[in-house]
Amino acid sequence: MKLILLGPPGAGKGTQAKMLTERFRIPQISTGDILRGAVKEGTPMGVKAKSYMDAGGLVPDEVVVGIVRERLQKDDCATGFILDGFPRTVGQADALKGTLQDLDKDLDAVLALEVDAEALVERLTGRRTCRECGQGFHVKFDPPAEEGKCDSCGGDLIQRDDDQESTIRKRLHVYDEQTAPLIAYYGEGGLLTCIDGMQEIGSVQEKLLSALQAS
Numbered sequence: 001m002k003l004i005l006l007g008p009p010g011a012g013k014g015t016q017a018k019m020l021t022e023r024f025r026i027p028q029i030s031t032g033d034i035l036r037g038a039v040k041e042g043t044p045m046g047v048k049a050k051s052y053m054d055a056g057g058l059v060p061d062e063v064v065v066g067i068v069r070e071r072l073q074k075d076d077c078a079t080g081f082i083l084d085g086f087p088r089t090v091g092q093a094d095a096l097k098g099t100l101q102d103l104d105k106d107l108d109a110v111l112a113l114e115v116d117a118e119a120l121v122e123r124l125t126g127r128r129t130c131r132e133c134g135q136g137f138h139v140k141f142d143p144p145a146e147e148g149k150c151d152s153c154g155g156d157l158i159q160r161d162d163d164q165e166s167t168i169r170k171r172l173h174v175y176d177e178q179t180a181p182l183i184a185y186y187g188e189g190g191l192l193t194c195i196d197g198m199q200e201i202g203s204v205q206e207k208l209l210s211a212l213q214a215s
């Protein structure tokens, strides 16, 4: 199963991708997670990416295209993968097409999660992530059993630097300008299914699974 999960920041891509990786035993490839890892380690790529991420803008295409190209060649992608947060521009989508052709892989589906802007802001301001294992929570919609602590590993839950309201508004604007055109891009290829992402997490998962059965 080779998938792209499309959708604005806060739509639930990461949450849904994690559930799909368990079900299908295929890796989640999140460019956001990979970039945050590089920032944390202070690699040259991380240093370069940080200013774009802090400002709520996109990291240059050539950086993320290179990350994904390398990642897709790892053994664990042999049977499939879920791209979460990539591609985000038409340039990235074109580059992905070339990479997949070179690697002789075909996409099975592109699933786009649709969520209203106000709900996105509420989801992003309440998002918390485990510092140790990366599991995601929401203070209201997916709260941990003990406040501020991860259910899986007991690690501290932290808020991402870019999940402040002013940066969120910038990211949503960037999505509308640069990423939303990918809905039409993939619509033409016949692989796209749009999914109502406004329901609770479990219902959205069911909708994704039935869309995958149909594709």
Ligand code: ADP
Pocket (backbone or CB within 6 Å): 008, 009, 010, 013, 014, 031, 032, 033, 035, 052, 053, 054, 056, 057, 058, 059, 060, 061, 064, 084, 085, 086, 087, 088, 092, 162, 171
């Ligand atoms: P979210 O899940 O909230 O949409 P991500 O974790 O996917 O956020 O991305 C966080 C930030 O990392 C983005 O705002 C952007 O700066 C950078 N980033 C992630 N993926 C890409 C990409 N494909 N192209 C350019 N920048 C990216």
Ligand code: ADP
Pocket (backbone or CB within 6 Å): 007, 008, 009, 010, 011, 012, 013, 014, 015, 016, 123, 124, 126, 127, 128, 136, 137, 138, 139, 141, 142, 197, 198, 199, 200, 201, 202, 204
């Ligand atoms: P994305 O990866 O698209 O930026 P996330 O999966 O990180 O989005 O979800 C953003 C926040 O919203 C998280 O705190 C998550 O727990 C919460 N969330 C995800 N899906 C839903 C949903 N269907 N309803 C309510 N909250 C959700």
Ligand code: ZN
Pocket (backbone or CB within 6 Å): 130, 131, 132, 133, 134, 135, 150, 151, 152, 153, 154, 155
């Ligand atoms: Zn944890």
